[in-house]
Amino acid sequence: MKKAYSISNGEYSQIIFAETPGKAKAWCATEFDVDFVHAKAYRAKWADEYIGKEIPKEAYLKAGWWWECCCGTPRYEETAVVIDDVVYCEECKPEEGDKTNTLNVIQIDYMNHALRNQNRFYTEANDSHWNELVQAGFATKRPGWEEEMAYFQVTAEGKEALKK
Numbered sequence: 001m002k003k004a005y006s007i008s009n010g011e012y013s014q015i016i017f018a019e020t021p022g023k024a025k026a027w028c029a030t031e032f033d034v035d036f037v038h039a040k041a042y043r044a045k046w047a048d049e050y051i052g053k054e055i056p057k058e059a060y061l062k063a064g065w066w067w068e069c070c071c072g073t074p075r076y077e078e079t080a081v082v083i084d085d086v087v088y089c090e091e092c093k094p095e096e097g098d099k100t101n102t103l104n105v106i107q108i109d110y111m112n113h114a115l116r117n118q119n120r121f122y123t124e125a126n127d128s129h130w131n132e133l134v135q136a137g138f139a140t141k142r143p144g145w146e147e148e149m150a151y152f153q154v155t156a157e158g159k160e161a162l163k164k
């Protein structure tokens with residue numbers, strides 16, 4: 001049975017689901033390109049219920065996580081505006097009916113990461129950043145070799161968006 005772990009590189013954190021703390025640490029080492037001895041993974045019991053599902057931003061915020069708005073401003077629960085599971089600050093929140101294709105810093109980082117690795121990025125199939133990119137036409141998604149995992153690939157449109 002997989003359990004939720006929080007892994008971090010000190011700046012960014014994410015929730016992953018792994019069978020053991022060791023596997024979670026190994027994942028952290030790969031994900032953030034750090035030595036296994038420096039990799040850390042903490043149990044995140046609050047996220048256990050979201051296995052195989054997308055973790056709603058509200059759940060992250062409620063658990064005390066911050067989320068970055070597209071402008072880079074970290075938002076905590078009190079200050080976040082969550083629309084369609086995307087976190088905004090007051091200034092950036094879209095007007096009614098306004099479709100935003102704005103890349104957030106994590107998405108830019110992920111896409112650059114993918115492009116440095118033969119244009120593929122292996123992660124949780126429900127990763128919200130990648131799935132937003134897929135919806136915007138900036139990425140494609142293929143099933144991974146493990147359940148609940150997927151390969152994401154940046155599209156030509158995505159590469160264009162990165163240049164802006």
Ligand SMILES: [Zn+2]
Pocket residue numbers: 069070071072073088089090091092093
């Ligand atoms: Zn903002």
